[in-house]
Amino acid sequence: MLGALETLYPDARTELEFRTPFELLVATVLSAQATDVSVNAATPALFAAYPDAQAMSAAQPEDIEPFIRRIGLFRGKARNLAALARLLVERHGGEVPNDFGAVVALPGAGRKTANVVLSNAFGYPAIAVDTHVGRLARRLALSVQTNPDKVEADLQKLFPRGRWVFLHHALILHGRRVCAARNPACGACVMADFCPKVGVE
Structure with missing residues (x-):
């Protein structure tokens, strides 16, 4: 899963614009x-x-x-x-x-x-759980939690600490561009083959 996200979003970062x-x-x-x-x-x-x-x-x-x-x-x-x-x-x-x-x-x-x-x-290692990250975590069976803090803890257990920042940016981008809340583009998704599609929203 991490490899698929890295292939799709190699330069994933926040889309908020800032200088300081x-x-x-x-x-x-x-x-x-x-x-x-x-x-x-x-x-x-x-x-x-x-x-x-x-x-x-x-x-x-x-x-x-x-x-x-x-x-x-x-x-x-x-x-x-x-x-x-x-x-x-x-x-x-x-x-x-x-x-x-x-x-x-x-x-x-x-x-x-x-x-x-x-x-x-x-550069602090962290996973910020917004609506996109929470939704994808549940759809991909990475967490069954709805509380963002609990989703964060579940993701931290599954993925290497050094990739936490990338992971949350990549999941946000994927949630916006492919795995939308309504009508997700499963046919165009690089993770479709291993997505259980059992999200609890």
Whole structure:
């Protein structure tokens, strides 16, 4: 399975666009229940106005809202961004910490966000379980769990630690491009021969 994914997506990586760990953190918080496309459309103007935690920490949520209005749950996300920027300045000198617990403690940043940020910004071995990863894990009989934390634990047991980051990016891409939630393109899937097709959604 890993070999098939490596053949299909040799350069798999996050589709969120970022230049710094702070930009990745912000983009990941915004991506909850939203598409990467919508986030990438909003962040250039947002980052031009607030290029770092220091700049964003001075903003009120209503200052941030116009930049992210087209993203789902934008009011709550604006509150979280203003609050997390202040905490980054107060607790971490304005820098995103290379520490799982510290990232999880930030407003709007749960386990998935921490895994995305630490793996992509700092090379931390992690599997971030979003809806695509969870769906494919169940369809491919890698996990029967619906809780993302339990799916993550199951995948970590099955795949080598050094390939965790690649795995979660490849599964996301495969979930978007081939193994869709509805009408998966099984006939065009490189894993069709060993997919049990017993997903529990």
